[in-house]
Structures are given as structure tokens and as C-alpha cells.
Amino acid sequence: MKILYFTATGNSLYIAKALGGELLSIPQMDKKGIYEFSDDKIGIVFPLHAWGVPSYLVDFLKKAKFNCRYLFAVTTYGIYSGAVAKHLHDISIDAGYSFDYINRIKMVDNYVPTFDMKKEIANEHKKEVSKQLQAIKLDIESSKKWLLKENMLQKGAFNYMASRAGRPFNEKRLKVHVYGEGIDNYLQVEDSCTQCGICSKVCPVDNIEVDHEKGKIKLSDKCFMCFACLHHCPSNAIHVNGQVSRDRYINSNVQLKEIVDSNI
Numbered sequence: 204m205k206i207l208y209f210t211a212t213g214n215s216l217y218i219a220k221a222l223g224g225e226l227l228s229i230p231q232m233d234k235k236g237i238y239e240f241s242d243d244k245i246g247i248v249f250p251l252h253a254w255g256v257p258s259y260l261v262d263f264l265k266k267a268k269f270n271c272r273y274l275f276a277v278t279t280y281g282i283y284s285g286a287v288a289k290h291l292h293d294i295s296i297d298a299g300y301s302f303d304y305i306n307r308i309k310m311v312d313n314y315v316p317t318f319d320m321k322k323e324i325a326n327e328h329k330k331e332v333s334k335q336l337q338a339i340k341l342d343i344e345s346s347k348k349w350l351l352k353e354n355m356l357q358k359g360a361f362n363y364m365a366s367r368a369g370r371p372f373n374e375k376r377l378k379v380h381v382y383g384e385g386i387d388n389y390l391q392v393e394d395s396c397t398q399c400g401i402c403s404k405v406c407p408v409d410n411i412e413v414d415h416e417k418g419k420i421k422l423s424d425k426c427f428m429c430f431a432c433l434h435h436c437p438s439n440a441i442h443v444n445g446q447v448s449r450d451r452y453i454n455s456n457v458q459l460k461e462i463v464d465s466n467i
């Protein structure tokens with residue numbers, strides 16, 4: 204079994220590791236130009252953005268080719284998953300393949316503009332992550348065919364509309380929709396930055412350069428808002444305009460080195 208994953212703060216990496224199999228980081232595959240994968244079972248594990256699939260992953264999935272008997276996807280999310288399964292299903296059909304199984308796992312919500320990480324971490328136990336994980340693991344082991352989409356659609360029109368409302372946000376770049384063009388509208392780097400370079404190593408799209416001469420980091424405009432840079436900054440120097448607090452989050456089952464190895 205192969206699992207392709209993307210992660211910013213470790214939730215999706217934790218789930219990918221727990222599901223087992225050979226782990227392949229999507230940013231690494233993307234940087235190497237590898238888009239075709241073969242195995243008996245193949246899975247995709249990723250964080251949900253704006254009720255759907257992050258734009259970065261949409262681009263990857265449109266190019267991907269999967270040669271397998273069983274294709275599954277698990278998304279990690281914090282509060283409300285919209286109709287992510289419908290989004291994923293539509294992308295896959297357009298790209299010429301289809302998922303046998305799509306499910307979600309509720310975890311800490313790392314979206315700092317809306318959520319206070321201290322409260323999120325304090326309430327993490329209520330989400331019973333291991334229970335959700337165990338059930339999904341059994342489903343995948345038994346090659347269960349099931350699409351969360353069906354459930355979402357049964358639940359009614361609201362979820363369907365939510366997925367439609369979120370679609371332009373995640374299909375284009377979410378950052379531009381929320382903050383407009385220009386990185387300065389969005390991220391601020393404080394003087395406590397030591398140019399250690401961790402932000403640039405955890406950025407999946409190589410958006411950050413360390414300028415040792417100027418004693419600063421330089422941000423370009425490829426950002427799709429995964430928030431890896433600000434959650435992993437050891438001096439807490441990177442901040443989103445309008446964030447609710449300065450607290451940060453990293454999944455406790457994942458080491459910084461693993462995030463760097465996944466995204467560098």
C-alpha cells in the first residue's frame with residue numbers, strides 16, 4: 204500500500220503514518236515531477252481547506268494517475284468539512300479515475316485567523332481521534348467501498364451548497380480570496396525572526412527565502428495558506444493579519460524533522 208500525504212502541522216502525517224504502508228510526500232512527488240503511482244491499494248491523506256480540497260492538492264490530483272485495485276482518501280479537518288468528498292469525487296472524475304472510499308477525521312483546527320490554538324489543544328481529547336482512526340483503519344484493511352459524499356448529500360441541501368460556496372476559494376488560491384493580492388496584506392514577520400530558515404524548509408511550495416544580508420526572510424506570492432511556516436517558527440515571528448491569538452500548534456505525534464523532510 205502507498206499513502207500520498209500532505210501536511211502542515213502534522214495531523215495528516217500522523218494519520219498517514221498510523222494507516223501504514225509506504226509514505227510518499229505530495230510536495231516531494233510534485234517537486235520531482237512524479238504523478239503516476241502503482242500499487243494494490245493507494246491512499247491520499249490531506250488537510251481540508253475552506254470546506255474542500257486545498258488548491259495545491261487540486262492541481263496535483265488533476266495531474267495524477269493511479270494504477271491500483273483500491274483508491275481511498277482521508278481528509279483531516281477541524282470543525283466543519285463542508286462537502287469535501289463531493290469536491291474530491293468531482294476532481295477525480297474529471298481527471299479520469301474514481302475513489303473507492305472517502306472519509307474524514309476531526310482533529311485540532313490549525314486555522315489561526317478563526318481558532319485559538321490553546322483552546323483547540325485543550326479540547327483535542329473531545330474529538331476522540333484514535334477512535335475515528337481505528338474505524339477508518341479497519342475499513343481500509345477490509346477494502347470497504349464507501350463515499351462520505353453519499354452521507355453529505357443525504358444530510359441535505361446545506362452541505363451541498365456549502366461545497367459549492369467553498370469551491371471558488373479552494374480551486375483558486377484561497378489566500379487571494381481572503382486577503383487579496385500581495386503577501387503583506389496577509390503575513391507579517393516580526394523582528395524576533397532569527398533567519399533560522401525553518402519556515403523555508405517547511406514551506407511545500409518554496410515560497411520563503413532567507414536573506415542573510417538583509418537579516419530577513421523574503422516571502423513570494425505562491426502561498427496557498429497551509430500555515431506550516433507560522434506554526435513551526437521557533438521564535439513565533441510569523442503572524443497572519445487578524446489572527447485570534449499568537450499560540451501555535453504542532454501535532455504531538457510528529458517531529459519537526461518529519462515535516463521538514465515532507466515539505467523541503
Ligand SMILES: Cc1cc2nc3c(=O)[nH]c(=O)nc-3n(C[C@H](O)[C@H](O)[C@H](O)COP(=O)(O)O)c2cc1C
Nearest residue numbers: 211212213214215250251253254279281282283313
Ligand atoms: C487555510 C485553511 C483552511 C481551513 N479550512 C477548514 C475548514 O473549512 N473546515 C475545517 O473543519 N477545518 C479547516 N481547516 C483546518 C485543517 O483542515 C485541520 O486543522 C487539518 O487537520 C490540518 O492538517 P495538517 O496538520 O496535516 O496540516 C483549515 C486550515 C487551513 C490552514
